[in-house]
Amino acid sequence: MSYTYQYPRPALTVDCVVFGFDEGDLKVLLIERGLQPFKGRWALPGGFVRVDETLDAAARRELQEEAGLKNVFLEQLYSFGDVDRDPRERIVSVAYYALVKLSEHAAKAATDAANARWFPLSRVPKLAFDHAHILGTAVERLKGKVRYQPIGFELLPPRFTLSQLQHLYEAVLGTTLDKRNFRKKVLSFGFLLPLKETQMLGRHRPAQLFRFDSEKYEKLKRRGFHFELERHK
Amino acid sequence: MSYTYQYPRPALTVDCVVFGFDEGDLKVLLIERGLQPFKGRWALPGGFVRVDETLDAAARRELQEEAGLKNVFLEQLYSFGDVDRDPRERIVSVAYYALVKLSEHAAKAATDAANARWFPLSRVPKLAFDHAHILGTAVERLKGKVRYQPIGFELLPPRFTLSQLQHLYEAVLGTTLDKRNFRKKVLSFGFLLPLKETQMLGRHRPAQLFRFDSEKYEKLKRRGFHFELERHK
DNA sequence: TCAAAAGTGTTCTTGATACACCCATGC
DNA sequence: GCATGGGTGTATCAAGAACACTTTTGA
Incomplete structure (x- = not known):
């Protein structure tokens, strides 16, 4: 040099x-x-x-x-x-x-x-x-x-439903995921805050909206998290 | 451009x-x-x-x-x-x-x-x-x-003991690991082949030598593996 | 016989998986 | 009232974590 x-x-x-x-x-x-x-x-x-x-x-x-x-x-x-x-x-x-x-x-x-x-x-x-x-x-x-960092939220609107989030993960990972296990897991992390609002879209039950709480996430970050959910069926 | x-x-x-x-x-x-x-x-x-x-x-x-x-x-x-x-x-x-x-x-x-x-x-x-x-x-x-790819073996001699491998992981991860759990886990992957030879080094029981079987590893690769062992004590 | 590292199993706990039905709404 | 996606709980199983003593050798 x-x-x-x-x-x-x-x-x-x-x-x-x-x-x-x-x-x-x-x-x-x-x-x-x-x-x-x-x-x-x-x-x-x-x-x-x-x-x-x-x-x-x-x-x-x-x-x-x-x-x-x-x-x-x-x-x-x-x-x-x-x-x-x-x-x-x-x-x-x-x-x-x-x-x-x-x-x-x-x-x-x-x-x-x-x-x-x-x-x-x-x-x-x-x-x-x-x-x-x-x-x-x-x-x-x-x-x-996407498996170990919550970057998925960067692709969603600030307020989103759990179904949107699940569909995003399914699209990225190329799998289908079990709805109940998916919800249990993402909610267990504790960095998804339920909002008062719901979202009505189509002729069915309105969905709960959430937002990503990045402060809470930062606190949990060190431990790391794993996002491994099995294919459905 | x-x-x-x-x-x-x-x-x-x-x-x-x-x-x-x-x-x-x-x-x-x-x-x-x-x-x-x-x-x-x-x-x-x-x-x-x-x-x-x-x-x-x-x-x-x-x-x-x-x-x-x-x-x-x-x-x-x-x-x-x-x-x-x-x-x-x-x-x-x-x-x-x-x-x-x-x-x-x-x-x-x-x-x-x-x-x-x-x-x-x-x-x-x-x-x-x-x-x-x-x-x-x-x-x-x-x-x-090092947690999800067996690159650790690139740092060891072709024939090594499980203790050497454990010390390597401890040095890289900055933790101490439980000996029994460590052995159980790495051996469970199935890509470590025990050799006939042992290694004598110092005035104590000689150690079994292993080598890394990269062919076997390639077959298992797709599934991915995780290397998460807790700190000892 | 002592020191030093090698080697080995079991219990407990936690987290992952599989799975089916009711709910709220718009048409 | 029916179609559509939203929402929920439990039982089983697999893997991770905790943990202590015996073995083999050289000095």
Whole structure:
């Protein structure tokens, strides 16, 4: 590592896998490329890292610029450095994943970025660069993380029903869960606060609303928790 | 992301946290810097990423060049991109961690790299750059990973006793473990093969040697396993 | 014969799993 | 009154936790 190193340098970008949850489906936000290479293909939002910003800042800036998203849950995923992942030149990308409350952000993103769209994970089109690989890595990470950290709540509205929460977990984990055991378990953690309000939606019994109490969670955090519920049937 | 982007670029390096285990202690391999900045300080092995090599390849090359290490367990850790983490210029570092069987590599590293030394985690000197931060992140990752993946074996000789394994887990997790429960649990996984040989060491009963059966492990892998044993006493 | 680490089983407690019916509402 | 999703409790089973003594060896 010498001071005068002047060999050619890889370029550095960030790419963001933005997850949302809606209508029982996990979704990902993609941008339609307007330029070569891969013009017209869908891609993850992202761009070059500037010399005066941190990696996190670059990711947040790109989310804002390309998708109109602010104040979302954001975490670094992995850095991808295959030599030929970009046909133009050597580009290393630090990938992030973001969790978005679709209920609050869907409209914004749609207006700010006309070339942005949400795709259900099951219907993602062919992606530019190695973005399919990055997306796959992000899905794996999300699956793993959701089991021992309550990041699922970042995908739900501030007030949600236990059924919504269960459906989210089922979508992420790709299983079905037993309703009674699910409720028993999540309530046992003690960081779900029942609200006075209920939610009426459709011609059936209204559902109790809850919110996530992050303070209570922080207190319990050290012990860690495990979220392992078996498939139903 | 335009073709003609020519703004100043961050430089890109890899840094490696190399763990070893010896005499009941977790250790980390450090290099004494010969150049400014931080001349004379200890630092993680690492260096610039070349345009024609992947990130993994860069990490392996640096391990070979700076520490004489080949064929070790290596996994990407996290990318560090604070703007002022290097006083010379903007440098983003993709950090890796490596697990080394000290029994096999200790001698080599010592001769190949005169300025390399193993430090017990409890006696790490002040480090250059943000390397203390990187090291801390690596320790956390190791702690987390060891609970659900059998990477502990990468730190032990090919043939080891259950006591060695237990001490390794105790060192990594920072707890003490109950001997009977520990043995019951690790043996129940079925990927530890007892060998015919025993190990005599000191004036006491000789210990049964085992080896890690990675084929058997691969078969069991999908189910996942959890390694949660309580503190003793 | 003593010191030092290796080795071994059982009880108790806790948490996971499986499972079926009534409730409140809108149409 | 019926269709729809919301809501609830118990019995069984498996795994984790606690715990103390005997064995083998070298000095």
